[in-house]
Amino acid sequence: MRTDRLVLGAFLALLLMVPAILSPYYVTLLNYIGLYAMxxxxxxxxxxxxxxxxxxxAAFVGLGAYTTAALTTATDLPAWLAWVGASPWFTLVAGLLITAAVAVLLGSxxxxxxxxxxxxxxxxxxxxxxxxxxxxxxxxxxxxxTGIPPIELFGWTLDGGGEIFYLIWAFLLLGMLTTHNLLDSREGRAIRALKGGRVMAEAMGVDTGRARMIIFVIAALLACASGWLYAHMxxxxxxxxxxxxxGIEYLFMAVVGGAGYVWGAIVGAGVITVLKQWLQDWLPSLLGAxxxxxxxxxxxxxxxxxxxxxxGLWPILKKLVPMRTIHKTIDAQAEPLPRRTLPAPGTLILEAKDVTRRFGGLVANNNMSLEVKAGEILALIGPNGAGKSTMFNQISGVDTPTSGEVLFLGKPVAGRDSREIARMGMSRTFQHVKLLPTMSVLENVAIGAHLRSHKGVLSSAWRLDRAEEARILKEAAHQIERVGLKDHMFDEAGSLALGQQRILEIARALCADPCLLLLDEPAAGLRYKEKQALAELLKRLRSEGMATLIVEHDMDFVMNLVDRVVVMEFGQKIAEGLPEEVQQNPAVLEAYLGGVE
Amino acid sequence: MDMSIALILGQDGITNGAIYALLALALVLVFAVTRVIFIQQGEFVAYGALTLAMMQSGATPATVWLLVAMGGLVTAFDGLKALKAGQMQRAGMVAGWNLAYPLALVAVLSALPVNELPLVLQVVLTLAIVVPMGPMMYRLMYQPIASAPVLILLIVSVALHIAMVGLGLLFFGAEGHRTPAFSELSFDLGPLMVTGQTIWVLVVSVLLIVALYQFFERTLYGKALRATAINRVGAQLMGISPALAGKLTFFLAAFIGALSGVLIAPITTIYYDTGFLIGLKGFVAAIIGGLASYPIAALGAIAVGLLEAFASFWASAYKEVIVFTLIIPVLLWRSLTSHHVEEEE
Structure with missing residues (x-):
């Protein structure tokens, strides 16, 4: 038996017995804790x-409470609305709808x-x-x-503290289960990326604006349900x-309990509610006012x-009960995620035509042109300040050229957001690693598969997404093995060495099943053996038909790997060709080694 | 509504708007330099007003004890640290400003018949009590977590706001207070009767804004704060201490808050929790300026003041609703003009 299930079982059993063993005062206190925790x-x-x-x-709680109060007590409702007031269950739905509408409006x-x-x-x-x-x-x-009717459930009238207790805690536990499930899913990973990983998530195709709206609305609905229960209690x-x-007190509860943890809500609501009771008895007599x-x-x-x-307090409490961390299981039988058909080798994938980018008077890119074909690795090299990163940004759609254009699969990149570009099949890594340090390597890589899967919030919340989730995790595990991070699959991403974090980013990019891979200095921070392994991986991808563009400083790595090289200096292309040709090119030698006087 | 009522409302609106403008400037300043959203600005307003009122009623203002307590804590942290490091002179400085100064104030307040002093001295004493709480608050509450995300700093501000309101109730009681006007002067300007207090508010606001402008344009410390606002790390590398910048900013904000309180106390009855709503109106103005632009924030503040005045005439019950709902079209406009996905700090 797993310890966590044992503790949970004991907790639920205790809850069931509460109205039988505790005095009404404590039952009422627990009712409030349940309402606040929601x-x-x-x-x-x-x-x-x-x-x-x-x-x-608190205002959302008020919306829930006032909606039901007004509808169930009104005597002169218009006919088309009167039926809603007939039962608190109808007014719950009405309250949730009104709250959702208000939340969407405020959120937008x-x-x-x-x-x-x-x-x-x-x-x-x-x-x-x-x-x-x-x-x-x-x-x-x-x-x-006043005069709000009690809730009735299958003919049972919940008009006492002991009766509504079960309903309140059932609502709360349902909310917790839903939240817990949601966070452990495709949508959940997108939500968890909101804090500190929005740019990365967008590049993986996550609509972070929508994810923000989702959690804002869910939080409002939970508050509304709490208000409905409160009104009828x-x-x-x-x-x-x-x-x-x-409203501020609610935030205190979440922060004191542990804002990052589902159980923190109960701990925080409990601590603040009990403390408040106690202080309200004690402080006025102490202060004499x-x-x-x-x-x-x-x-x-x-x-x-x-x-x-x-x-908050929850992580401290959690340490008191030692528990084994349970890793996710990878289902080897899961069906693989669908793959896109890669263009035939030699097809033109990416084409930059006369790209010029000015920042005020500074010309960072001047008439730059390059092309990448399927089944080819192109390196973009040049001394520091040559304009490589600017060029990379134009290609990945982060920045827009002043003139000229970038075509990806024949379509212009400019003006599209990162999500659309990701959907078209371009996947990238970042020069400064962007990952979610407290999430496991597996989950970080799984974000890459966001666009290859479709289950939404409701299916995630009620576990209707498990088949697809297994496919996502299998794909992520496959990519992790492929890049050689198998031993770290369940480690926290932030615990990896910098070089390994770069490799993780490549696995994440591959998880998106791209046809063009953009790698920004992938070999930086890698050891010799790791570089060799990375080169092997990129060669294998090339043989499968992947087009790859690399910006890199490590000449040994580049020259032994790539098919063609484009050399930049002062924003311009000074040479292009096979690695051997470029190494002999006098302009390149001068750029890197200085001219001979 | 006829012309004369419109003029009276306009005068009210502009007077309150001038106060909101001062508060909005302080809020923008604090946010730019320290990334702190200064929710408790309003409490400084109330503390300023009520400390003055308490002095005029002949009691020793309880806020001075808060100053002693905060100063004691700062001395305990910084003074001991300096002692351990063997920096005797520094330890002396810390104890002097944070321990000796508040105690000296206590001595002055109990020795002098404060309620018989001229108003101007009472105002100076009020500022002497309330303003140093600003930098002390920064030192105790924000400095240890100065690099935390904006959200955490905001929650700290809200927590301090809550604590300060509670302390305000303890210090000043639940009754409201109104202090006598700075001058009983009033004169007619066409159909409009202009009171001395209105002139005081407008003149002091304008002078303060000009002084702040000069401070930021002409003085080294002002430029240091501007540098910190533009680039925190860069300013630090140039030798500008973020802790000093924070304390200085909080000093200015507390000064503006307390002075606003002293100015507004003869116009409005101030309760221990009135500050919050006044401060929030400054916020609405600051948000109109995107928490970044001083001139737009100041204009926004006048607009908020006018809207409030006219709303109280047409629909007085819904006055607050109307003022705070004003924020929605402002946010809508800001939202429509921003398209960027960016990482939160």
Whole structure:
């Protein structure tokens, strides 16, 4: 029996017994912890995993609560709407739909901007919505709405703390399971790449804007569900629990518990809720005045957590129970992912025509032309500052030429985003390694297969993607073996030596099944044997019909490997030809060794 | 609405807008130099206003004890470190500014009949108490994690905001305060009655903006801050200490915050938690300027002030909703003009 399952089983068994053994006070406390944890779970996804944050989650809770409160208590609804108010289950759906619509609207306004606009925007709209709840007389103003009916489930009325307890924790556990599954999938890898790997993910074909929207909406829906439960537990709502300061408290819960961990949500909600109860009893008598003085302690506590244990409490708790790390299994029987048909050797794959790129007065590339054919390795070399990287950026679509054009498979590259270019079959590595250091080598490489697979969020969340996931992992494992990193397959990518990280990037690029491989200084940092192995790999790819463009400084490596060489200096092409020819070329010798006076 | 009401509202809007402009400038400055989103700017406003009010009521302002506590902590960290390294002079400096100075302030406040002092001295004392909290706060809360991502710094700011509001309640109680105007002067300008306080706010704001401009254009320290804002690492390599830049920035921001509080206290009743909403309006203006442009932020602040004034006339219940919803078209416009995928810091 695995330790983790044992601990989980014990936890679930304890939960089942709670209403029977604990006094109503503690059951109510646990109800609140469950409700708060659900909101904090959304923030785990948003902040800890996705690197975004929102102080407006309380407003989403309010949307859920007020939607159900208004619809289930209204007496004069128009006929077409009246049926919704008949059952809390209908109003749950209505609340989720309204919340999703609001979240999509807000998300489309703020998610394209750099990260700090979202939290600022959420503070502002959280305040707006709070004042709106308070001033709209149809929502009861500051006194709120009373007389909300309890939830009924198969004829069972959940009107006591002990009954709704099961529903709250079932919702929470379902949310946690969904989040956990989602993170361990194709979409999940894309989401985990949001924090610190957006440029790389885009180059692998991930729509990072969409991934951000997905987690923002999921977080909002979790908050909305929490609000729905809250309204039917309390049986009345008023604006107070949905203000921006409560939104801040939710964020504290996620951060204190461990914003990067699904279980951190429960830990954080538990710690903050219990601490709040305790401080509210204790502080006013100590200070001799009444007020929300626990906020002082929370504020300072929060700063201390961020200074001393930025990962939160969960990783510290986790160490108390030693557990074996469980590696993913690679299913050798899984069907291989579909491959693209490579163009016949000799077909023109990439063509740069008279590419000129000016930065103000500086001409970084001047009338550069080059072509790469299928089944050929072309090296682009030149001294430092020759304009190689600029040229590389024009070809990979990161930068747009001032004049001239780059054609990939006969289509212009300029003006397309990295995702489209990746989809067309161009795959690249980065001069400065871009990978996700805390994810395993296997998962990093699997991101490369993003465009070769299609399962979306819902299938991932409910495990309908396992067949495809097995195919992705098999492909990733295959590419890892191919580049010689088999022994490191389950290591954290950040633990590899720099040279190996470069190799990992090649495996990731290959995982995308490209027809053109762009390698930016792949041999830098490699040892002699590793360079030989890399050269062997590239030769094998060439024989399969792959077109490869290499920018490289290591002349031995280049001259023994490539078919043709293009030499640049001061932004211009000074020579082109077979490796032996280029080495004899007086212009090249002068560029590298200086002229003879 | 007739012309005279429009003029009165316009005057209100521009007066408040001038305060928001000052706050917006401080927010842009702090963000540019330290990447900190200075949520607790509003608390400095409230602390400034309420410290002055407390002094005028004859009590020793409780904020001075906070200053003593913060200074004590800074001395404990930096002073001991300097002592261990054998830098006696440095240790003396640290203890002097962070320990002796707050204690001297306590002595002055308890020795003088502060409520009988002229207003200008009370204002100076208020600033002397509240402003040094800025650099101390930077030292204690931000300096240890100065290279953390923007998001972490933002969460720290929010946490400090929460703590400062709680402390504000403890120090000043739940009642609001309004201080007497700087001058009782008022005169008619056509159909409009202009009060002395309005003139004070506008003149001080303009003077402060001009002074800041001169500081950044003419002085070495101002240029050092600008350099840090443009390129942190580059500035550090040129010998500009990021810690010094941070403290200096927080000093300026705290000064602007506390002074704004002193200026606005005769116009609006200030409660311990009023600062947050005032500060956020500065934020709306700063966001209009993209957290980067000073002139656009200042113009945005005037717009926010005017919008607030007219909204309070037409739909006073929805005043805050309208002001904070203004941020949405601004974000929309910013969102439509940015197409770049970039890595977050």
């Amino acid at each position: 909101v904090a779970l959304g923030l785990v996804l948003l902040t800890g995993v996705g690197g975004l944050t929102s102080f407006g989650q 306004l703020t998610l394209k901007l750099s990260g700090h606009f979202l939290p600022l925007g959420t503070i502002a709209w959280g305040i707006s919505l709070y004042f709106l709840f308070g001033t709209m007389q149809s929502l009861g103003g500051h006194t709120g709405i 309390q049986r009345f709502v008023n604006p107070t629990p949905f203000g921006v300061h409560i 009444s007020g929300n003085f626990e906020m002082i302690v929370f504020g300072i506590l929060m700063v201390l957590v961020l200074h001393r244990a930025r990962e």
